[in-house]
Amino acid sequence: MCRFVIYKGTEPVQLNHLLTKPVHSVINQSFSPKLRVDLRNPINGDGFGVGWYDSTYDEELGSQPCVFKSVTPAWNNANLSRIADKMKSPLVFAHVRATTAGSLSEDNCHPFTYGKLMFMHNGGLAEFHKFKRKLQQVLPDKIFEVPQGNTDSEWAFALYLSKLPDPDASSFTPNVLKDAMLQTIQTLNGFAREAGISEPSLMNFCITDGETVVATRYVSSKVDEAASLWFSSGTSFYEYAKGGHYKMSKADKRENIIMIASEPLTFESADWMEIRTNYMVVITPKMNLLQVPIKDEFYTPPSDPAALNRTTSFAEGKGFWSSGRAAVSNAQAIAAH
Template identity: 50%
Template sequence: MCRFLIFKGKQPIRLSHLLTRPAHSIINQSFDSRLRLDRRRPMNGDGFGVAYYPLDSELSEDGPCLFKAITPAWNNQNLSTLAEKTKSDLVFAHVRASTYGVLSETNCHPFTYHSLCFMHNGGISNFKGIKRRLLNHINDEYLNFIQGSTDSECAFALFLDTLDKLGYDPRKQDGDFGNVALRKAMLRTIDYIRDWTKEANRNEVHVEPSLLNFAVTDGSTVIVSRYITSKTDEAASLHFSCGSSFVETSPGEYRVERLDRNQDVIMVASEPLTFERGDWTAVPTNSILTIKKQTILLHPIIDEYYQEDPLYLRSSTLAESKGLMGSIPLAKAVEKNVPPLEREGRTRPPTAVAHIA
């Protein structure tokens, strides 16, 4: 299935340091995924996309720059040239292995709407069974926004409609909706999909769960979910890394430096970009990761699929069978050590795992 990558830094980075140069960059992952646990479908060759926010504030007034193509990412010379000549401090990148929707640029992620940018790794269970209900639920503005045929773009339209109905105008030029608003809209979007698919699957005998690794940004805050509609299965893999810089130590080899306590560089990825075990931390299944300025917050999603036992070991069989598990032997400490916290609505208050000094 798909892979995505998010970079947010205090200083801009050349896109090639994320997309093409590292030996295990997201582009190289699309054809050479040495960290993927399932090898039955090693290619992500059904198109790619990269969205990046310009450094010039005048150019970023109405959202990010967007480059998408249906050619395999590893064989696109325009992408290589663009990546070497472009810098940004906020980047969303995605390589696609299609599960729903034909091969077309309109079906490639990320999707953008004014200042907002969105991408998805996974799939909505029995999407055909809920598609009509989803489309009937959203306002015409967001219904007419949909250009492709993927469940992912429909999920983004639902997110926009939800944000609007919460009292925030998605057409806002300068973005900056705030982490509370974006997280609340993300949680409610997941709620709708969970409840609708549960109802649609009520009479089905064998139904796979929805895998909802969503990522959204307004150009300032980043919200990422790692979620599955199952109490026993692992969600698609997701990791984060933070430090003072992301540096090239030798041709193709990179590492995350931690020279001080500042988190100047934050990356979130379906599959780690480096082979250093200590560079990356697994995001707990069924949780929301928030990047607020350069602070990372983790909120567990507390619903019927939440596991109260912090030592419960979910099965990775489903995610592996779909090629959605990419990992090095990462420590599970973050999943075991999320402390008991007071409940805040549907989620517990955040655990701050990184912050600016």
């Protein structure tokens, strides 16, 4: 499975504390089969991308994020290590890729950007080729020119941009970003329905404008679990033991740090909470974390017993499922030896 991690904090974090130093960082997860639950494809070596925003606004630099991508494996890229050691940011997107759609090229590596917006996807749009042309036809000419690669993910991003009142706006409210995400999912489901596609799509989408973050854990099914997604929050994220052993601490009720990840980044099971299937998480500029149900034909209320009976077999079969508790237990056992 592809993997991603999002960091948003009131203070900038040095990128190496997310990418290279933690023993269970998103990069180490991508190549170490000992730390992975997903052994179907034990290597995520089809490229990576890291995007971040400046700690302070500079008029000459602008408000758009900086992105570094490569098709080389993330764990074997010296430039990534050098950048991670020297850069700090209050908002970071990082993604390691295992190809599910699209060729191996930098253009197909996440995150994707447009203006001040940045987007990632973990999952896949089932039988995308059957409605790709229809999706392209609904895009305004300017947005049609945005995708540089050929992944379903980047075309989903283009569709998202078309749902914004003004994708070139200088600022976006959380509601504007949230509503565009809901419309994007609704439209993709409509395309799949019209094309007669019965296989579910996995749509763990993330969008940010550098201030707000919107992330979804979503599958177009009433009986399946979505690709795994977790969040952690606290006042500090630090190395508590040599060898890259990190933990999230909560000194008080403040949320100075919020992280979202496909798989937990620490071995502390209490650090992480699972995001419910077919829910959206919104992190506001003031560091409030909201969980919003995506109420459509595939939504099951938590009070409905069916919500507890969703099966993980589909996401597991596609390689997009990671039981965070199992990953932590496996990693702890390995660390003990």
